Amino acid sequence: MQPSAGDDALAAAPLPTAEVTAPSAGEAPHDPGYAISTRGLVKSYPGPDGATVDAVRGLDLDVRRGETFAFLGPNGAGKSTTIALLCALARPTSGHATVAGFDVATQPHAVRRQVGILFQHSALDPDLTVEQNLRIHARLYGLPRRDVRRRTAEVLEPAGLTDRRRFPVRALSGGMRRRLEIARQLLHSPSVLFLDEPTTGLDPHARAEIWEHLRALRDRLGSTLFVTTHYLEEAENCDRIAIIDGGRLVAQGTPLGLKAEIGDDRVALRTSDDGRAREVVAQAAPPDRPVTVDADGTWLRVPDGSAWIPRLCAALEAHGIAVHAASATPPTLDDVFFHHTGRSITTTPATIGGGR
Numbered sequence: 001m002q003p004s005a006g007d008d009a010l011a012a013a014p015l016p017t018a019e020v021t022a023p024s025a026g027e028a029p030h031d032p033g034y035a036i037s038t039r040g041l042v043k044s045y046p047g048p049d050g051a052t053v054d055a056v057r058g059l060d061l062d063v064r065r066g067e068t069f070a071f072l073g074p075n076g077a078g079k080s081t082t083i084a085l086l087c088a089l090a091r092p093t094s095g096h097a098t099v100a101g102f103d104v105a106t107q108p109h110a111v112r113r114q115v116g117i118l119f120q121h122s123a124l125d126p127d128l129t130v131e132q133n134l135r136i137h138a139r140l141y142g143l144p145r146r147d148v149r150r151r152t153a154e155v156l157e158p159a160g161l162t163d164r165r166r167f168p169v170r171a172l173s174g175g176m177r178r179r180l181e182i183a184r185q186l187l188h189s190p191s192v193l194f195l196d197e198p199t200t201g202l203d204p205h206a207r208a209e210i211w212e213h214l215r216a217l218r219d220r221l222g223s224t225l226f227v228t229t230h231y232l233e234e235a236e237n238c239d240r241i242a243i244i245d246g247g248r249l250v251a252q253g254t255p256l257g258l259k260a261e262i263g264d265d266r267v268a269l270r271t272s273d274d275g276r277a278r279e280v281v282a283q284a285a286p287p288d289r290p291v292t293v294d295a296d297g298t299w300l301r302v303p304d305g306s307a308w309i310p311r312l313c314a315a316l317e318a319h320g321i322a323v324h325a326a327s328a329t330p331p332t333l334d335d336v337f338f339h340h341t342g343r344s345i346t347t348t349p350a351t352i353g354g355g356r
């Protein structure tokens with residue numbers, strides 16, 4: 001969902017051209033090592049019939065400078081609302097947040113000059129050329145006229161779009177358009193770049209290219225990247241991950257650290273009779289290990305999963321149940337997501353050996 005700015009007067013304010021000032025002490029929690037810091041951040045919207053929709057409920061988040069940070073959550077979890085708050089496009093109901101050292105509630109102009117935002121839906125004009133789209137943005141951000149040509153060339157080059165600068169946007173591929181949107185957001189040299197599902201709708205090749213581009217930008221400019229994505233393999237390559245569910249932060253850590261917290265391997269068995277297999281596996285497995293039957297077959301979590309496969313297969317075969325396939329897999333990020341939210345982030349059913 002695209003952050004809706006319409007509910008807040010803040011969003012309608014014009015972008016300033018003046019230099020920003022440093023925050024005064026005590027306005028919001030701020031550690032100079034953090035690009036983003038929030039404490040008890042809340043956003044509630046008026047809902048239907050006088051009810052209140054609590055989109056973000058008390059978020060405590062710390063994102064280090066130069067970090068690539070993945071923000072994961074099911075649909076409606078509050079990801080876009082969080083981005084809107086952090087970009088000062090919506091006003092927090094309560095709590096504090098600083099971005100690049102500026103308070104989103106008391107210094108919204110300064111925050112907006114420090115951030116670039118890639119929305120889920122394209123904000124490019126397809127009839128204008130690549131350069132014209134960039135110039136409009138430069139003007140909106142009050143870039144001095146003498147700098148526009150230089151900055152345009154500087155952002156187009158790493159995006160691989162220099163030779164397309166006179167093409168109308170409608171003549172670009174989906175991946176090129178996304179790279180152009182990223183380039184446009186870099187024109188005013190933001191220190192934090194927010195990307196709301198930057199690769200959704202792109203084919204795997206274009207997705208890989210976007211990530212290559214983002215990593216190169218991070219390495220070259222030292223920008224902090226805050227990315228929402230539904231693709232766990234993309235989150236896997238980020239420095240740290242936060243999972244939000246129902247507006248609350250349910251997990252935060254490195255991909256490795258979060259998976260290590262889950263610990264045990266997942267052993268999945270596809271059998272001739274999964275209903276009976278569940279009972280047999282429950283008896284043969286260590287006590288207090290829940291055994292589940294779903295589209296993947298019969299599965300459970302145990303330490304050193306591959307050592308359990310021969311034992312479980314022997315027990316099943318002793319009960320006349322044939323085992324068609326068996327696998328043991330270490331925890332994946334989808335397991336982490338499932339563990340914290342009770343559901344899978346993937347839309348397609350997981351397969352034995354490749355799923356939860």
Ligand SMILES: Nc1ncnc2c1ncn2[C@@H]1O[C@H](COP(=O)(O)OP(=O)(O)OP(=O)(O)O)[C@@H](O)[C@H]1O
Nearest residue numbers: 001004045053055073074075076077078079080081
């Ligand atoms: N302007 C608004 N007015 C009322 N409710 C809103 C508004 N914007 C968002 N919400 C509600 O807040 C909750 C969080 O929405 P949000 O768009 O932040 O979630 P999300 O995690 O970005 O979802 P998705 O992955 O589907 O984009 C949802 O219940 C949504 O319906």
